[in-house]
Amino acid sequence: MRLALLLPLATLSAPALAAEPFRLTSPSIAEGAMLAPAQVFEGFGCSGGNQSPALAWSNAPSGTKSFAVTVYDPDAPTGSGWWHWTVVNLPASVQRLPANVSGKADALHGATELRNDYGTIGFGGACPPPGEVHRYVVTVHALGVDKLDLPFGASNALAGFMIRANTIATARITGTYHR
Numbered sequence: 001m002r003l004a005l006l007l008p009l010a011t012l013s014a015p016a017l018a019a020e021p022f023r024l025t026s027p028s029i030a031e032g033a034m035l036a037p038a039q040v041f042e043g044f045g046c047s048g049g050n051q052s053p054a055l056a057w058s059n060a061p062s063g064t065k066s067f068a069v070t071v072y073d074p075d076a077p078t079g080s081g082w083w084h085w086t087v088v089n090l091p092a093s094v095q096r097l098p099a100n101v102s103g104k105a106d107a108l109h110g111a112t113e114l115r116n117d118y119g120t121i122g123f124g125g126a127c128p129p130p131g132e133v134h135r136y137v138v139t140v141h142a143l144g145v146d147k148l149d150l151p152f153g154a155s156n157a158l159a160g161f162m163i164r165a166n167t168i169a170t171a172r173i174t175g176t177y178h179r
Contacts, residue, residue, distance in 0.1 A: 022060055022061060024140050032176065035126050038051045039125050043118075045127070045130070051099055051125070052102035052122070052123035053071075065092050067090040068088045069138070070138075071137070073128070077132075087114075088147075091109055114154060134178070140171045142167065
């Protein structure tokens with residue numbers, strides 16, 4: 001009798017155990033924790049390393065053909081947030097980016113970095129106004145297309161639209177920073 005009760009439970013839980021969620025980890029950023037000086041902007045009154053964080057992701061869903069990575073501050077006093085980093089067209093074979101990879105084309109596996117809201121191409125670190133605590137949302141998007149067809153100089157708004165239109169899963173870490 002016990003075996004008859006346990007067998008249906010075992011078959012119900014087996015698929016749930018097999019399906020691991022899409023996950024993002026980072027030795028540079030801990031969920032909810034303050035960003036390290038390495039991820040802080042150098043300029044605008046801030047003093048930091050302005051280095052892109054190390055990122056690793058796992059369990060991308062089937063059908064993933066490429067990835068995009070974004071770092072976004074929804075708390076920026078702009079009415080539209082602040083884009084710190086957008087990387088598109090990372091091949092599906094890539095599952096990690098080392099620290100300080102921004103600006104190093106070979107290490108980005110042919111991916112494209114867009115202009116951040118500081119006006120430069122690549123990663124731009126945290127630098128909120130004094131006295132404000134801001135969130136920095138790091139997202140890896142698993143995309144169902146090999147490449148996003150973006151024109152040269154595409155805005156982060158256009159890239160965000162194309163990324164979201166082709167996203168099949170996301171994984172996030174949110175860090176904070178204040179000065």
